[in-house]
Amino acid sequence: MLSQTVQNYIEARRAAGFKFAAQAGLLRSFAAYAEARGEHYVRASTAIEWAGRVAKVPQRARRLWAVTRFARHARVDDPRHEVPPPAFGGAGCPRRTPYILSQDEITRLLHAARSYGKNPLLGATYGTLFGLLACTGLRISEAIRLRQSDITSDGLLIRNTKFRKSRLVVLHDSVRAALEQYLSQRQALAPRDDHVFVSSRGTPLIQECLDGVFRELVKRVGLPLGPDLPRITPHSLRHTFAVRSLQSCPDGRERIARHMVALSTYLGHVDAAATYWYLQATPELLRDIASCCECHVENAS
DSSP: OHHHHHHHHHHHHHHTTOOOOHHHHHHHHHHHHHHHTTOOSOOHHHHHHHHTTSSSHHHHHHHHHHHHHHHHHHHHHOTTSOOOOOTTOOSOOOOOOOOOOOHHHHHHHHHHHHTOSSSHHHHHHHHHHHHHHHHHOOOHHHHHTOBGGGEETTEEEEOSOTTSOOEEEOOOHHHHHHHHHHHHHHHHHOOSOOBSSBOTTSSBOOHHHHHHHHHHHHHHTTOOOOTTSOOOOTHHHHHHHHHHHHHTOOSSHHHHHHHHHHHHHHHTOSSHHHHHGGGGSSHHHHHHHHHHHHHHHHHHO
16 A cells, blocks of 8 residues: 555664654645545556645645655655656745844844833843844854753754754853853743743743744834845844854854855754855855956966
């Protein structure tokens, strides 16, 4: 049965270390759709029809790509499985242009965060959390999962990140002092939970609530909003950290290479290509790249 073949594939992917949650759901949905038609092997036409049942083309492409990868795997053991063609284009979509915050915008956001809400713990929590994101480039999920035991003398221990890897994030003395001050206040108001950042009820923060608070702060301080502008989210603080780090990159090919590797490791990127993507984030970086290319061409000629 197709469902069993799908399940075997899911288990194999998870045994290899992949979470494989969204893809598993898609493949189970496809298997149920195909078996309802009396089919027990992947049919290209059925896969395209199933993928096309959603409205947006990028979603169709992702759905079809999930079946395509499964079909390639299943076809090794049984050639009756057909590999669908890319009827909706590639599964990848271009990354959105990030919003890079100025130092003044970050200062205004953090000031608004510290005065947020009537409960003093709320302002302290959001002010410290967003300040930590701005100073370290952490992912939002990494920050809200932090435990007090993760704050070590060497820095922040970030456990089991996006790609199931752990890393150490070094802290500046000023950041460590701000964390210690917040923990002193937070311990008096919410002593029961071991999470670093907690709500006014003493429970772990929920990312949806955090996103909502950040949107409200963005409006309060008057940052630019509009359908044709990059979205400003808590993740913009991470983007800004990465870009400012690249702008401070030293000259020289070998020094740049070492800087990129160090930054990629610090940010927890599994592939350096994710770090190089930030090179196109600001006109200043693009201008620097163009200038370096011109110098290289001139010297070569």
